[in-house]
Amino acid sequence: MSGHSKWATTKHKKAAIDAKRAKAFAKYIKGIEVAARMGGADTAGNPALELAVSKAKKNSVPNDNIDRAVKRGAGLTGETIDYSEILYEARGPQGTALYIECLTDNKNRAASEVRVAVTRHGGTMADSGSVAYLFERKGVVEVAKTDGLTEDDVLMAVLDAGADEVIEESEVFEVVSEATDLPEIRKALDESGLDYNNDDPQFRPTMKVDLDAEGAKKFLKLVDAVEELDDVQNVYSNADIPESVLAELEDED
Secondary structure, three states, X not given: OXXXXXXXXXXXXXXXXXXXXXXXXXXXXXXXXXXXXXXXXXXXXXHHHHHHHHHHHHOOOOHHHHHHHHHHHOOXXXXXXXXXXXXXXXXXXXXXXXXXXEEEOOHHHHHHHHHHHHHHOOOEEOOOOOOHHHEEXXXXXXXXXXXXXXXXXXXXXXXXXXXXXXXXXXXXXXXXXXXXXHHHHHHHHHHXXXXXXXXXXXXXXXXXXXXXXXXXXXXXXXXXHHHOOOXXXXXXXXXXXXXXXXXXXXXXX
């Protein structure tokens, strides 16, 4: 699920590490292909491609994979790369909402696979607009926690760059801004020497729904099933799992 949350660690423990890593690589590769297709293979003249390549390298995608993706996207290999962005809306257990972001070269396949994954794991597909209004588009950057780094330190680094707030989570500080302010936020963090990741626009819930243990188990299985789909880039939700429920789930493992 895109974005850091206090139940992300529990969810990731339940996933196969190698499979998650491969899916993450595929996500960055698609981003490179799309950027190269839109603006060409030269990173010096294509800022979107430069950013996509930088993110891939930061997340340990092999250079050979990156180079092939650039060439494929720019049409230098004879392959045709034509992805469409699609958003699907769904409902999960206990009134939770899911906003599913896909990048696909086959809309029919993506729609079918998302529908099957959702319905087989206790969710229901929702009408267009019935979930979207529960989210707002924001820029989110995760700053790594280091010894001595405080929430105020991060806030001071990004305040003049347009940050709305800094939120302390268990493993990172989240810098939240308008999506259009992300370039300035990145620049401010670079100038301050602060390490960061997941610096993308995200759909953030305007209000959250607390889950009990039974609902949390169903929700985690649902999200994992959707995230495993090749065409799915991000899954956003308004679900929140309280610390007490997290502890209960970990005791069951």
